[in-house]
Amino acid sequence: MHRPLVSKVMLSPHRKGPSEDAARQPPAQVRHCNYDVQKIDKNTEAALAEHLASDPALALCSADGLALLTAETPSAKTLGDVSTSLVDALLAAQRKSSLPLVPDRATGSRPTRPNMSRVEGKRHRFLLRAAEDFNVRAVRALDGVPYLPEACYFPPYHAAVGDPQPPVLPSPDLDPEEWAAAAHAVAADYRARATRILNHASWRAASAGARAFRKRLSKNRMGTTRALFSSGDPESLTEVNTPDGSTSRDPDTVKSVVSDYFTALQTPDSEVNLSTVPWELDLDPCTTAKPACPPARLGNRITRDLVATTIARSPKRRAPGPDGLLGETLRCAPSAVVDLIARLQTEYWDGGYLPTHLKESVTTLLHKKGVPREPGNYRPIALANTLAKTYTMVVQTVLSDFMEESGMLSVGLFATRPASFAWSLES
Amino acid sequence: MVTGVLEDATLAKRDINLTYVDFSSAFNTVPHSALLEIMRRKGFPEDAIAAVGAIYSESVTSALTPYGRTRPIPILRGTIQGDCLSPLLWNIFMDPLLRWLDTGDRR
Numbered sequence: 199m200h201r202p203l204v205s206k207v208m209l210s211p212h213r214k215g216p217s218e219d220a221a222r223q224p225p226a227q228v229r230h231c232n233y234d235v236q237k238i239d240k241n242t243e244a245a246l247a248e249h250l251a252s253d254p255a256l257a258l259c260s261a262d263g264l265a266l267l268t269a270e271t272p273s274a275k276t277l278g279d280v281s282t283s284l285v286d287a288l289l290a291a292q293r294k295s296s297l298p299l300v301p302d303r304a305t306g307s308r309p310t311r312p313n314m315s316r317v318e319g320k321r322h323r324f325l326l327r328a329a330e331d332f333n334v335r336a337v338r339a340l341d342g343v344p345y346l347p348e349a350c351y352f353p354p355y356h357a358a359v360g361d362p363q364p365p366v367l368p369s370p371d372l373d374p375e376e377w378a379a380a381a382h383a384v385a386a387d388y389r390a391r392a393t394r395i396l397n398h399a400s401w402r403a404a405s406a407g408a409r410a411f412r413k414r415l416s417k418n419r420m421g422t423t424r425a426l427f428s429s430g431d432p433e434s435l436t437e438v439n440t441p442d443g444s445t446s447r448d449p450d451t452v453k454s455v456v457s458d459y460f461t462a463l464q465t466p467d468s469e470v471n472l473s474t475v476p477w478e479l480d481l482d483p484c485t486t487a488k489p490a491c492p493p494a495r496l497g498n499r500i501t502r503d504l505v506a507t508t509i510a511r512s513p514k515r516r517a518p519g520p521d522g523l524l525g526e527t528l529r530c531a532p533s534a535v536v537d538l539i540a541r542l543q544t545e546y547w548d549g550g551y552l553p554t555h556l557k558e559s560v561t562t563l564l565h566k567k568g569v570p571r572e573p574g575n576y577r578p579i580a581l582a583n584t585l586a587k588t589y590t591m592v593v594q595t596v597l598s599d600f601m602e603e604s605g606m607l608s609v610g611l612f613a614t615r616p617a618s619f620a621w622s623l624e625s
Numbered sequence: 626m627v628t629g630v631l632e633d634a635t636l637a638k639r640d641i642n643l644t645y646v647d648f649s650s651a652f653n654t655v656p657h658s659a660l661l662e663i664m665r666r667k668g669f670p671e672d673a674i675a676a677v678g679a680i681y682s683e684s685v686t687s688a689l690t691p692y693g694r695t696r697p698i699p700i701l702r703g704t705i706q707g708d709c710l711s712p713l714l715w716n717i718f719m720d721p722l723l724r725w726l727d728t729g730d731r732r
Contacts, residue, residue, distance in 0.1 A: 434690075435691060436692075449693070452692055453694075453696070456690050457687075457696050460686075460688055460698045461698050461699070463653060464698065464700050464702055464703050465699075465701045466701060466702040492668045492669070492670060496672060496673045497676075546679070547676045550675030550678065551679050552680055554683070557680070557684040557685065558684075558685055559687075560687060560689050560694065561687065561688045562689045563689065563690070573688075577706075578688070580686055580705045582705065587709070590680060590709055590710040591709050593680070593710055594710045597669075597673060600673070601717075606667055606668075606720070
């Protein structure tokens with residue numbers, strides 16, 4: 199049951215030598231979504247909202263779209279055009295705004311030198327230079343160059359760095375050999391002091407790191423241990439097992455193997471035709487649970503209020519979908535845009551239609567377990583476009599409200615239901 | 626909720642059997658046609674069925690590999706991972722089984 203963590207790390211099959219690691223690095227330009235939005239505060243949010251509200255292109259686009267939608271019953275093409283141009287206008291406004299986009303956190307550099315204070319750094323530098331100086335003087339004394347009076351060639355290092363104990367200088371009465379030996383001794387003393395300063399600084403940095411680590415450990419034991427023993431970068435799919443049993447690193451092969459895997463996963467083996475399934479009528483699990491008098495349509499439940507609430511709830515600091523529109527931008531959108539979005543979503547629902555650009559998503563693959571060469575060992579997470587996410591959130595609210603009020607779901611079903619359901623059972 | 630049931634069983638000194646079912650790749654395997662048919666039989670209004678159908682018809686994704694995006698992959702079955710509608714649709718899909726277990730003398 200209990201396995202020591204260290205042995206796990208040493209036995210980890212994904213550990214590779216440094217040269218292989220360098221070869222596994224993907225080319226830099228293909229990184230997608232490699233930016234992050236810093237946590238934006240109230241002021242930035244207000245500034246962004248003001249920027250979006252004063253954007254003329256966005257205002258024009260939303261007014262045009264509303265006029266186009268109210269004039270006539272819009273066709274599918276009109277709906278698609280309006281929503282595409284809305285996304286374009288929002289994106290252009292987002293690009294012009296001063297949202298604090300920062301590069302990926304993983305690329306941040308780490309300090310490699312121990313963090314010495316300014317005074318310490320100065321003392322360290324001066325001591326090293328003094329040691330050098332004394333060594334040079336010693337060699338010159340041996341060569342017969344007469345040493346000058348102390349004040350001429352010996353800069354007052356100890357005064358400059360505030361050294362509390364000035365070194366014992368060799369006396370000018372000695373002969374050149376003795377003087378040189380004494381000067382070398384002073385240089386060694388200076389060098390030792392410089393090393394002591396450096397060691398102290400590294401010790402302090404290390405103990406500060408240890409203190410921070412202990413603090414993290416006391417707060418989040420599991421996470422800290424994982425971070426400590428995890429193998430650096432997350433695994434990525436830079437090479438795959440091909441169907442014929444070999445491994446390949448060719449970009450085109452990798453892409454085709456991955457897409458084949460997910461195509462097969464998302465294609466049904468055979469078409470299921472439920473209308474011909476001979477269910478027993480009295481026990482038909484679906485018909486027995488029908489609501490008594492269902493409303494003819496639910497489309498009128500998509501109100502502007504609902505859409506506005508959903509937009510206000512749209513998450514911050516999430517990776518955007520393929521079009522790159524951020525949730526932050528949508529939250530700060532002016533009310534004309536919210537009007538247009540509400541109008542568009544009503545039309546989507548009534549027409550049973552969704553524009554193609556909202557049905558696209560990017561699936562990121564997070565390594566889950568096992569060999570990193572198998573696409574099946576990755577957890578696929580679809581990054582949908584922000585507008586599509588808003589629409590599915592609205593649909594989810596409408597459907598879940600309808601299902602809860604008509605008592606459609608079995609009381610034995612607990613997964614992913616609103617918390618109010620559990621409370622209703624208690625009473 | 627499970628804790629409450631266990632407490633009741635302990636207080637009543639009765640035996641209780643718990644079954645945990647973990648469906649493997651559950652969200653990936655829902656056929657769209659079956660989902661829409663179940664919605665129809667459960668009495669969802671037609672416009673709701675059409676709207677859900679529209680979200681899933683012809684939806685495509687492309688996986689992101691270290692070498693860039695793959696070609697578009699059609700989503701012909703399964704709900705979209707990470708979409709907030711997915712758990713709800715999964716509930717709709719699973720509900721007939723739970724009812725079937727509950728009705729008749731199949732307990």
